[in-house]
Amino acid sequence: MSTNLTRTRRYVLAARPATTTGPIEDGVLRYEDDAPVPPIEDGQVLVKVEWLSLDVATRGWMNDVRNYLPPSPLGGAMRALGSGIVTGSRHKDFAVGDRVSGLVGWQEDAVVHGSTLSKVPDGVPLQAALHVLGISGQTAWLGLHDIGQPEPDETVVVTAAAGAVGSIAVQLAVAAGARVVGVAGTPQKCAFVRELGAVGCVNYREQDVAAAIAELAPDRVDVLFDNVGGAILDALLPHMAVNARVVLCGAVSRYDKSRGPVPLYNWFHLLPNRVRMEGFIYMDHKDRFAEIEADLLPRVRRGELRCQEHILDGLKAAPEGIQVLLSGSNNGKVLIRLGSD
Ligand SMILES: NC(=O)c1ccc[n+]([C@@H]2O[C@H](COP(=O)([O-])OP(=O)(O)OC[C@H]3O[C@@H](n4cnc5c(N)ncnc54)[C@H](OP(=O)(O)O)[C@@H]3O)[C@@H](O)[C@H]2O)c1
Incomplete structure (x- = not known):
């Protein structure tokens, strides 16, 4: 027609x-x-x-x-x-x-x-x-489950945790039984992240990220789902556990290159702790979208994914x-x- x-x-x-x-x-x-x-x-x-x-x-x-x-x-x-x-x-x-x-x-x-x-x-x-059933949900699902692979009771840290991808990653990690800590930019965003089930949330604009994570994740971080890169990523690397996974999802702090390059001083911690750091692009996995939707849709319908x-x-x-x-x-x-x- x-x-x-x-x-x-x-x-x-x-x-x-x-x-x-x-x-x-x-x-x-x-x-x-x-x-x-x-x-x-x-x-x-x-x-x-x-x-x-x-x-x-x-x-x-x-x-x-x-x-x-x-x-x-x-x-x-x-x-x-x-x-x-x-x-x-x-x-x-x-x-x-x-x-x-x-x-x-x-x-x-x-x-x-x-x-x-x-x-x-x-x-x-x-x-x-x-969002939940589109780019943000697919990205969060692929990064968390394919690369992060959190086990129950492991600690997962999510940056830009109140954002579209981040908030879905938080909810998926909580649903997987992980202990989740968010990093976000305002007290309101941190309150939202805790509402989603995170045990804590660091306001990177007001708190020292490294010190706050040391307190909230005393047994270290098993999965870092990173959306921001730059200084926040650098501050988190020394807190990664042995055999931890760093999911490189995005680098929103780096998209305005006029601020100049931000070095990673703490990359060496990855080596003795055998940490795997891996990037991914959700579009590479179109053949998985139906499988991911089948997993997300019932949770969306039950109101479990916001x-x-x-x-x-x-x-x-x-x-x-x-x-x-x-x-x-x-x-x-x-x-x-x-x-x-
Ligand atoms: N790999 C993939 O295939 C794929 C696909 C889609 C999206 N992504 C990536 O996923 C990330 C999130 O995307 P989204 O669409 O869901 O956006 P979003 O998280 O809803 O929005 C971006 C958030 O980033 C935070 N932010 C901005 N500047 C920052 C800075 N300098 N330092 C720290 N945080 C900063 C802000 O939250 P605060 O107020 O908390 O700072 C902002 O709300 C992006 O990096 C994007 O590129 C990757």
């Missing part, structure tokens, strides 16, 4: 930013309020986008640098994950009214190939496909959302709710 929709609103990536990190200058993104919607070709689906996911990777895709995907192409809608409702389809697996998620881009109506979309399970809010949402309204708020995320002033998953401006 197809539709007669021909115009939409979108943000086009018009130019590459002058620097690979930090604020996005004027002229990089162009807002268009009367952009064409291409006809739906065989195999394609038209999606009315209701939610956009803003991720650290979104800023990276603006640059002319390949990370785990090639750069977002110039002249097209800025690449982003999103979720919405099918309003037209020439793909056998999708019908009008289906709830879907995928790489829809910064636009209110997206024509994409059906093979790039997933259906959002019944009874789950559309935006959950962008993610705070930091919602900004309207497509025009998307560039601001990137700044909010990179400045660390977000409180949970940064989402853009479309159709409200």
